[in-house]
Amino acid sequence: MATWIKETDSAIYLMEGGYYLERIFKKPRANGEKELNIRPMHEWFKRDDAPGGMVVAVGVPGPEPQPKPGTGHEGGGSGGMPKPQVTFIPAHPSNYRARREGFKINTIVFHNTVAPVQSAINTFQSSTSQVSAHYIIDRSGEIIQMVQDDYCAFHAGNKDVNDRSIGVEHEATPAQKGFTPAQEKASITLIRFLLDAYGIPKANIITHRSVRATQCPSLIFGTDLEFQQWVTRNF
Numbered sequence: 001m002a003t004w005i006k007e008t009d010s011a012i013y014l015m016e017g018g019y020y021l022e023r024i025f026k027k028p029r030a031n032g033e034k035e036l037n038i039r040p041m042h043e044w045f046k047r048d049d050a051p052g053g054m055v056v057a058v059g060v061p062g063p064e065p066q067p068k069p070g071t072g073h074e075g076g077g078s079g080g081m082p083k084p085q086v087t088f089i090p091a092h093p094s095n096y097r098a099r100r101e102g103f104k105i106n107t108i109v110f111h112n113t114v115a116p117v118q119s120a121i122n123t124f125q126s127s128t129s130q131v132s133a134h135y136i137i138d139r140s141g142e143i144i145q146m147v148q149d150d151y152c153a154f155h156a157g158n159k160d161v162n163d164r165s166i167g168v169e170h171e172a173t174p175a176q177k178g179f180t181p182a183q184e185k186a187s188i189t190l191i192r193f194l195l196d197a198y199g200i201p202k203a204n205i206i207t208h209r210s211v212r213a214t215q216c217p218s219l220i221f222g223t224d225l226e227f228q229q230w231v232t233r234n235f
Contacts, residue, residue: 001016001017001049002016002049002051002052003015003016003021003044003047003049003050003051003052004051004052004053004054004055005044005051005053005054005055006020006054006055006056006057006065007054007055007056007057007058008057008058008060008064008065009026009058009059010025010026010064011023011024011025011026011036011064012024012026012036012041013065014041014044014051015051015065016049016068017068018065018066019065019066019067019068020065020066020067020068021067021068022040022044023065023067023150024036024037024038024040024041024150025148025150025151027093027096027098027151028090028093029093030093036098037098039098039101040101081192081193081196081197082193083193083197084143084186084189084190084193085143086135086143086144086145087142087143087144087145088144088145088146089121089125089144089145089146090125090146090147091124091125091132091146091147091153092124092125092126092127092129092132094127094128094130095124095125095126095129095130095131095132095147095153095154096132096147096151096152096153096154097151097152098151098152099150099151099152099163099164100152100163103152103160103163103164104164104198105149105164105165105166105198105200106164106165106198106199106200106201106204107161107164107165107166107200107204107205107206108165108166108168108191108194108195108200108204108205108206109155109156109161109165109166109167109168109206109207109208109211110168110170110205110206110207110208110217110220110221110227111133111155111167111168111169111170111208111216111217112169112170112171112172112216112217112218112219112220113136113169113170113171113172113173114172114173114174114216114219115173116171116173117136117138117139117144117171120133120136120169120171121136121144121146124146125146130154131154131155132146132147132153132154132155132167133146133147133153133155133167133168133169134146134147134148134149134153134155134166134167134168135166135167135168135169135190136168136169136170136171137168137169137170137171137183137186137187137190138171138183139171139176139180139182139183140180140182140183141180141182141183141185141186142186143186143190149166149194149197153166153167155167155169155208156208156211156212157208157211157212157214158211158212161211166194166198168187168190168191168194170183170187170217170220171183172217172219172220173219174219177219177220178219178220179220188234188235191205191234191235192234192235195235202231202235205231205235207221207224207227209224210224
């Protein structure tokens with residue numbers, strides 16, 4: 001089947017029929033313009049079924065294209081598991097970037113915030129913090145997405161890990177340690193979705209402290225054994 005390109009307000013898609021095969025998100029600039037990394041498009045035109053046409057739907061209301069089932073894109077993993085409901089609050093554009101060419105999502109990094117959720121949101125929206133995560137799960141179980149999965153968030157303290165991972169923060173403070181039941185349920189649901197969507201093995205669900213010298217996520221799991229037992233029970 002022939003491929004084609006579709007542009008919307010938020011992304012450019014490589015389409016096959018009514019589904020997308022690849023997607024490049026647009027990154028907002030402070031002046032209202034949007035930018036995107038066009039390097040992945042080079043591969044689109046090397047395909048045997050290279051796109052021969054384009055549809056521009058910028059400013060046209062309507063749903064975004066859905067991934068072709070089985071392609072391993074968000075929402076289109078092997079089981080087609082639906083994405084849980086999220087509230088999107090964008091991080092500042094200086095706190096994330098395009099993933100480097102050759103890196104694919106294969107890891108989930110588990111974090112805790114240390115401070116209340118609003119403090120974490122404020123930090124990720126600061127133009128000077130140089131830190132972000134893809135998701136924050138608050139004490140009530142609400143899932144807040146701050147960086148689109150296709151982009152590299154600055155969460156692990158390691159450039160290579162950032163380029164191949166999704167960072168999931170969990171609201172916890174010294175006065176409020178551990179999961180709440182709603183928060184744990186939301187975390188399990190989100191992580192199961194991410195495993196399915198990107199074909200990530202559960203062995204690649206890791207803690208922040210396994211990447212760099214930090215105690216994170218000690219406010220949720222005091223020891224690595226506790227974390228591994230939780231992973232084994234739920235995934």
